[in-house]
Amino acid sequence: MSDHARALADTIDEQLSLMQELNVQLEKEQDALVVRDMETLQSALSRKVDLLGAIETSENRRLALLEAMTGAHDVNAITTALETLEDPEPVQAQWSELLDELQRCRAINEANGRVIQQQQYGVQRTIDLLQGDDAPAPQTYGPGAASAPPENRGGREISRA
Numbered sequence: 001m002s003d004h005a006r007a008l009a010d011t012i013d014e015q016l017s018l019m020q021e022l023n024v025q026l027e028k029e030q031d032a033l034v035v036r037d038m039e040t041l042q043s044a045l046s047r048k049v050d051l052l053g054a055i056e057t058s059e060n061r062r063l064a065l066l067e068a069m070t071g072a073h074d075v076n077a078i079t080t081a082l083e084t085l086e087d088p089e090p091v092q093a094q095w096s097e098l099l100d101e102l103q104r105c106r107a108i109n110e111a112n113g114r115v116i117q118q119q120q121y122g123v124q125r126t127i128d129l130l131q132g133d134d135a136p137a138p139q140t141y142g143p144g145a146a147s148a149p150p151e152n153r154g155g156r157e158i159s160r161a
Contacts, residue, residue, distance in 0.1 A: 002085070002086070004065070004068070004069045004081075004084075005085045005086070005087075005091060007065055008062070008065055008066070008069070008081060008085075008091055009090065009091050009094060011058060011061055011062045011065060012062065012091065012094040012095055012098055013094060014058050015055065015058045015059065015062065015098055016094060016097055016098045016101060018051055018054050018055045018058060019055065019098060019101040019102060019105055020101055021051055022048065022051045022052070022055065022105055023101065023104055023105050023108060025044050025047050025048045025051060026044075026048070026105060026108040026109055026112060027108060028040060028043075028044040029041060029044040029045065029048065029112055030108060030111060030112050030115065032044055033112060033115045033116065033119070034115060036119075063077070066078060066080075066081050069081045069084060070084065078095060082095070
């Protein structure tokens with residue numbers, strides 16, 4: 001394996017390791033959010049920030065290496081670099097694994113965002129109730145999937161249905 005190929009493989013391997021660790025932290029974050037464990041959440045967030053810094057550094061190193069290999073600094077540089085390798089399969093496999101890990105990271109992060117939104121909604125509803133504000137009426141549907149008017153929330157008598 002050439003020096004550039006070895007350096008690219010090492011860099012992608014480093015990124016893969018960092019992304020796997022980031023996913024572990026995102027899962028810890030999710031667990032802490034669900035049970036509202038602020039100490040564990042703070043620890044996971046702190047480690048996540050550190051990992052994101054390391055990922056950015058590693059990504060910059062990978063991009064610089066790809067530019068040195070191909071002269072390109074765009075999204076196609078990895079494809080071009082792989083085409084220049086004598087044996088691209090091992091590096092391609094690592095790259096695919098890294099992309100899969102990135103997708104996993106994105107999915108966990110989006111799930112964490114939904115948990116946070118649900119909790120914010122619950123807190124806001126509690127605040128509204130404590131302040132005496134009427135909670136919004138639940139949305140129900142009438143004929144043709146149109147929202148039922150608020151004054152018709154009691155339904156109909158069975159004899160009229």
